[in-house]
Amino acid sequence: MSVASTLANTDTDKLNRLLAVSQVITRRLDLKALLREVIVQASELVSADRCTLWLYSPDRGDIFTFIGQGLDEQVFRMPLGRGVAGVAAMERRTIVENDPYNSPYFNPAMDRQSGYRTRSLLAVPMESHEGRLLGCFQAINRLDESREDGVGAFSDDDVELLTALSSIAAIALENSMLYEEQQRQFQSVIVTLATSVDAMDPTTANHTKQVTGISVALAKQMELSEKAVERIRIAAILHDFGKIGVPDTILTKPGALDEEEFQMMRSHCLKSILLLRKIAFRRDLSDVPDVAGQHHEKLDGTGYPFGLRGDEITLEGRIIAVADVFQALTQTRPYKKGRSPREALSVCRQMTQVYTDHHGRTSGVHLDDLVVDALEALLDRWQGDMTFFEAESGWEQMLSGGGA
């Protein structure tokens, strides 16, 4: 349905508003941000007190909406054909109810629960270009200052505008869903890959997942930007990709490695970098190969593969290095019992200083003390519970698709 055909009678002011709204919403590829924006724009466009965007779930055959924002956000579901929105969606028709309490479709349960009073209601189905049901807009309580209670009736103009918005929003919604599908595909493939690499050596199961969670938690604790946190997440997931090129006889060898084997083992870092450089990362992730390959570099320049020093190692690389050491220390493996998080922290702390052992051997500064400070703060907060770290990895959401 083209907007042009539906809007033959509206004036330039409304058309201009629609064009402006169209630009504002089509700009959003992030699904959640898009939904929030669409609701705001729809409410303003038809002067409604509230607006809800219901999305159709083909798998469940119901419609759902998000209530609240951020951590408090909940998904609210309703069967097709139930309530005004459910009927509008199922029968693919616009419904105006300016006296809802006398409507056969209106479901007063939500009003009773919320204490809100619905006085007028407009529901418009949302369909894709090919006619697939995508969901339903629902505008509640048409604001009208001329009325004593401030609420009037939805007009034909409102219907026209919300219908036009619905077909614009449908395009934006489909684009954003395709984009998120594509994003999820990438995320789930790298998580599956990382899990497989961990599984090449049964003693390191969950290593990468925990390193990812610890790195992300550290980055957030250090108040890095959202983009930097995402970069760290991806780099941590892929930091051991190069192990795929190390024979598993060496990866899983129980005893000590000879010099040649040791070099082969260490080569995984450079292999990770070379493999990751082949990947066409999104612009904001272009540093991932370098960051991922720095997890064995040390501040004093004695690390590998490049022997970088201090600032030559990115902050993200220094964070993953701490996460990698900390995880390895806490993990129980056939040849050693894992240390407690507190013990592991104090070993990490030692590695932020020049240290001479009781044989008189001196080692330089390996880890960044600011990162270890952040680790200490996290352990204080979570009382050393490693499950918090695993949750921060975000792997479950990346595999399943998360959300509704």
Added chain:
Amino acid sequence: MSVASTLANTDTDKLNRLLAVSQVITRRLDLKALLREVIVQASELVSADRCTLWLYSPDRGDIFTFIGQGLDEQVFRMPLGRGVAGVAAMERRTIVENDPYNSPYFNPAMDRQSGYRTRSLLAVPMESHEGRLLGCFQAINRLDESREDGVGAFSDDDVELLTALSSIAAIALENSMLYEEQQRQFQSVIVTLATSVDAMDPTTANHTKQVTGISVALAKQMELSEKAVERIRIAAILHDFGKIGVPDTILTKPGALDEEEFQMMRSHCLKSILLLRKIAFRRDLSDVPDVAGQHHEKLDGTGYPFGLRGDEITLEGRIIAVADVFQALTQTRPYKKGRSPREALSVCRQMTQVYTDHHGRTSGVHLDDLVVDALEALLDRWQGDMTFFEAESGWEQMLSGGGA
């Protein structure tokens, strides 16, 4: 810049057209399709004989455009600041030239080359919401039936319309570029993964790339839909993912495998399926795990992992099975010389029939004869040259990003 502010003086007809155009172009996430659509819409909107969309390349600091379509398509580049479009892009301003041959910016070289005569010209820069230069629209020869030669001057109205279209197209273009970046990221990570899996056993280098190319070529030869071809491409790339879970002592063992090792080797198929089922594939790729896991099934039900028979194996699975056998037959490995494509074809042909060898052992039908027919047709066409198959894999484009 909001459309609303730039269009205060236009009438409802134009606004309606802009809204309709906005819907048509924002629907396109595929970059090439979007560019074609935008050019068509822009020409119609301002009644221009021709329209060109120049894209800005930040890496090269020039603007470029695609000339022609499909196989004949070429990229044409021009330095910023050169020609009317180059000046409009560099100085971020609209330029109207209704007497181009007397303009200081106009470059008549292209006219001389093409024999076309530019009589009027309108160039409008295209910027992102944040003010980044994205490119430049150039409309040539304003059609005007009232004039003897059919060409008139671009008006203020045309400028207004093309400016509005430019800001709408900018959003669509950015979305489509983000989508393609995301898609490329996925493609390049699975190709890198497949290359790494192949490299776990040096004797199978390039196996997956060739299987991918052969499968894609077979699917095209059999006239499968574009979506099915893409599904086959992705499934072929990932068909040996499960080998990551097979110890490389077994993968690379030079001699014969004992029964336990043989079972372990065969387990890669089921492992591929289980790993791939963890990936949140895009809707149109949801069959990839099944298809990829069927490359060792045989029509007579003697294959693995599930012993599927005949139609129980998807056509895509039967195609990859032929590609896998054919590639293995032609590849030279330490313990055997590769057969010529013709010899390999006749072995494949044998496997489409019940066959009794000179020891009296009978084997059933393994491969689909329609697929082997297609293979024969391809070998006839390419005279057995395997490099054509490798090119069909599309791996180079998937890694580098392809295009300009």
